[in-house]
Amino acid sequence: DHIDSDRRIYGSEYINSEIKNFNENFFIKKIGEDYLDCKIECLMTLANCVKFKANNKGSGGGWHKDSIYKQYKSILYLNDVTDLNGPFELIKNSNKFWWSIFNISFLKKKIFETRFENKEIDYLIKYKDIKKITLLGKKGTLILVDTSMIHRGSPLREHERYALTNYFY
Numbered sequence: 001d002h003i004d005s006d007r008r009i010y011g012s013e014y015i016n017s018e019i020k021n022f023n024e025n026f027f028i029k030k031i032g033e034d035y036l037d038c039k040i041e042c043l044m045t046l047a048n049c050v051k052f053k054a055n056n057k058g059s060g061g062g063w064h065k066d067s068i069y070k071q072y073k074s075i076l077y078l079n080d081v082t083d084l085n086g087p088f089e090l091i092k093n094s095n096k097f098w099w100s101i102f103n104i105s106f107l108k109k110k111i112f113e114t115r116f117e118n119k120e121i122d123y124l125i126k127y128k129d130i131k132k133i134t135l136l137g138k139k140g141t142l143i144l145v146d147t148s149m150i151h152r153g154s155p156l157r158e159h160e161r162y163a164l165t166n167y168f169y
Contacts, residue, residue: 005056005156012047012164019045022076022164031144032072032168040072046165050086052156058086059153059161063116066147070095071168075143078162081136083154086161088143091121091150092131102128116150 009015013023022028023045032040050059066073081087093099100111106128107120124130134154135143145151153161 001057001061003053003056005051005053006059006061006153007049007051009047011044013045016047019047019164022074023166025074025166028074028142028144028166029168032074035144035146036070036072040168043167043169046167048163048165049160050153050156051160052085052158056155057152058155059088059163060151063091063118063121063150063152065094065114065150068100068112068114069148071147073145073147073168074166075145076164077137077139077141077143078164079160080138081141081161083134083136084157085159086153086156087137088135088145089152089154090133090135090145091124092133094130094150095146095148121150 013020023042029040029042048059050056075088079085106124107116109116121130121132125132135141137143153163
């Protein structure tokens, strides 16, 4: 990112055999295939280090959706993740059809918009009973997620967060 807080190595499975094993994990892939109801392949594994810096936006540059269509990823925490060092956060049910109508009505978004401001998410949580889920975890925690939901790596308030992310298509 522009403040050098979010560092990424795309295709990290080519530089480390343990990361390659994560990239090729049959069980993780099978869960994604069952969820998406189709065959998928892991395009690549991202190795990610997010470090605290003033005004960081966390991993992914703030609230966003990867797609308006179902999108499956697996995220593995490589260190303990608390509410201080950038946990993965998502907005419950924000991948549902009714959410698109909700966006148009309350946020004045176009159906294909995928980026959201903090103030928009704060408004929805405060006034529209929308639920934010924060996923804390110990080193080794595995998150399987549909990233067509609104999500982010929360802005860090201290230390760093290390993770691997498999991108499936």
